[in-house]
Amino acid sequence: MISLLVPGAAQNCLTRNEWVCGKYFSRFHSDLTSALGQHLKIVVVSVLLGLVIAFPLALLARRYRKLEWGVVGATTAVYTIPSLALFSLLVPWTGLSETTVVIGLALYSLTVLVRNMIDGLRAVPDDVKESAIGMGYTSRRMLFAVELPLALPAIMAGLRVATVSAVALTTVGSIVGYGGLGTLLIQANGTQFKAQVLATSVLCVLLAVALDLVLVAIQTALTPWTRRAVAR
Amino acid sequence: MSGVWTWLSDSSHWKGSDGIPVLLGQHSLLTLVAVTAAAVVGLPVALYLGHHHRGGTLAVNLSNIGRAIPIVALLSLLSLGAIGSADFGPFGRAGLATLITLGLFALPAIITNAYTGVAEVDPDTVEAARGMGMSGWQVLLRVELPLAASLIITGLRLAVVQVWATATIAALVAGPGLGQIITEGYNTNSQAEVVSGALIVGGIALLLEIAMALLQRVADPVARAVR
Numbered sequence: 001m002i003s004l005l006v007p008g009a010a011q012n013c014l015t016r017n018e019w020v021c022g023k024y025f026s027r028f029h030s031d032l033t034s035a036l037g038q039h040l041k042i043v044v045v046s047v048l049l050g051l052v053i054a055f056p057l058a059l060l061a062r063r064y065r066k067l068e069w070g071v072v073g074a075t076t077a078v079y080t081i082p083s084l085a086l087f088s089l090l091v092p093w094t095g096l097s098e099t100t101v102v103i104g105l106a107l108y109s110l111t112v113l114v115r116n117m118i119d120g121l122r123a124v125p126d127d128v129k130e131s132a133i134g135m136g137y138t139s140r141r142m143l144f145a146v147e148l149p150l151a152l153p154a155i156m157a158g159l160r161v162a163t164v165s166a167v168a169l170t171t172v173g174s175i176v177g178y179g180g181l182g183t184l185l186i187q188a189n190g191t192q193f194k195a196q197v198l199a200t201s202v203l204c205v206l207l208a209v210a211l212d213l214v215l216v217a218i219q220t221a222l223t224p225w226t227r228r229a230v231a232r
Numbered sequence: 233m234s235g236v237w238t239w240l241s242d243s244s245h246w247k248g249s250d251g252i253p254v255l256l257g258q259h260s261l262l263t264l265v266a267v268t269a270a271a272v273v274g275l276p277v278a279l280y281l282g283h284h285h286r287g288g289t290l291a292v293n294l295s296n297i298g299r300a301i302p303i304v305a306l307l308s309l310l311s312l313g314a315i316g317s318a319d320f321g322p323f324g325r326a327g328l329a330t331l332i333t334l335g336l337f338a339l340p341a342i343i344t345n346a347y348t349g350v351a352e353v354d355p356d357t358v359e360a361a362r363g364m365g366m367s368g369w370q371v372l373l374r375v376e377l378p379l380a381a382s383l384i385i386t387g388l389r390l391a392v393v394q395v396w397a398t399a400t401i402a403a404l405v406a407g408p409g410l411g412q413i414i415t416e417g418y419n420t421n422s423q424a425e426v427v428s429g430a431l432i433v434g435g436i437a438l439l440l441e442i443a444m445a446l447l448q449r450v451a452d453p454v455a456r457a458v459r
Contacts, residue, residue, distance in 0.1 A: 080441045081434040082397030084404070088414050088430035092423060164300040171304040172401055175418060182304055189308040189405050197312060201305035208300045 021195035039180025043166045046102045050109030058117035079111040083172045101173035109162035116158025120151030156219040167208040235424030259409035262399045270338035278343040282350025291347035298340030307405045330407040338391035345387025349380030382452040389444035
């Protein structure tokens with residue numbers, strides 16, 4: 001806007017504040033790369049943390065049926081709390097840090113991860129389990145060699161939903177200064193910097209799609225029997 | 233934590249145009265209008281598709297797609313666009329952009345659940361109803377709809393909770409509602425204000441969830457019959 005008032009100043013899509021602007025990428029690509037890196041790190045760490053917490057919770061809920069209601073209820077209740085509020089409630093303990101965002105997102109991922117793990121383990125057919133017991137499998141060996149592989153499609157489905165929504169929710173982390181692409185997006189929103197708003201939005205969606213494709217590839221690699229069934 | 237109580241009990245925070253009652257009003261109005269609009273648009277579509285067992289994959293996957301959309305990005309894109317950048321009646325600054333985003337976010341949960349509810353009614357029951365001479369409309373209104381009521385309300389419950397949360401995030405892009413307490417707290421470096429805002433927003437979200445769960449129990453004809 002200001003450049004319009006200065007005779008001879010360079011006119012380009014940045015000074016005209018256009019939505020799509022190639023010059024934006026060439027000038028700001030290092031900002032974008034580091035924001036993307038932070039975004040990816042927050043998503044991966046939080047979902048892995050969620051997975052590590054969800055696994056024992058699901059086993060506990062399966063072992064003691066009375067606990068299932070409590071575990072599922074508690075993780076659902078967490079999901080009910082708006083992300084902006086959840087991050088803010090963590091701030092007194094973890095401060096304005098990456099940890100706040102990671103813990104918040106991990107808690108959100110629990111809802112879908114725990115539920116899908118319980119459902120997946122429950123869907124393992126009884127006769128398969130009986131065969132394993134008949135073959136002398138210990139309960140630990142049965143869990144890792146029979147039940148978990150068979151529950152994998154359900155668990156991976158949960159993991160995909162958790163990952164994709166973590167990518168979207170990370171942007172809210174900008175409130176504590178660690179929102180990955182979201183931090184750039186909110187800054188740009190404040191100054192009405194259109195090229196940056198659009199670029200970070202699109203990158204966010206692309207990151208979610210890319211991570212989803214990676215998880216699909218992992219699932220296909222881990223469950224070769226489902227591939228063969230489709231090929232037949 | 234004592235700061236939170238001090239902040240909440242300060243009467244100046246309960247008065248004026250940015251007082252808690254005004255923000256609560258904006259927030260509730262946004263949620264109500266967005267969910268109602270989404271239900272008016274989404275329910276007929278879902279019931280039609282479910283009744284005819286069409287478009288199932290899309291209807292079921294819609295809620296996963298909904299989760300993938302970055303709320304902040306959509307809010308920002310809409311508020312910087314042609315619509316909603318000016319004041320919009322009782323919805324305040326960037327109100328229209330917020331309202332549209334919220335409506336879009338309410339749709340997937342409503343459609344997915346209503347579709348599943350109607351499409352998964354026991355085919356034997358539907359056949360029996362037809363055998364009794366019911367028309368397609370009668371089957372939908374008197375058999376499928378009551379049996380799907382529980383899932384339809386689950387969809388509305390998820391939509392209400394989702395929209396309430398999204399309306400909070402709207403404050404990040406200068407939207408209206410209770411989220412403003414939280415963002416103002418960050419801007420003025422007041423942890424008491426941040427936590428107070430978070431407690432109000434989170435507490436009401438939990439109350440909404442419980443209220444909708446109770447409504448669901450009342451509306452389910454199967455659960456009522458068992459009782």
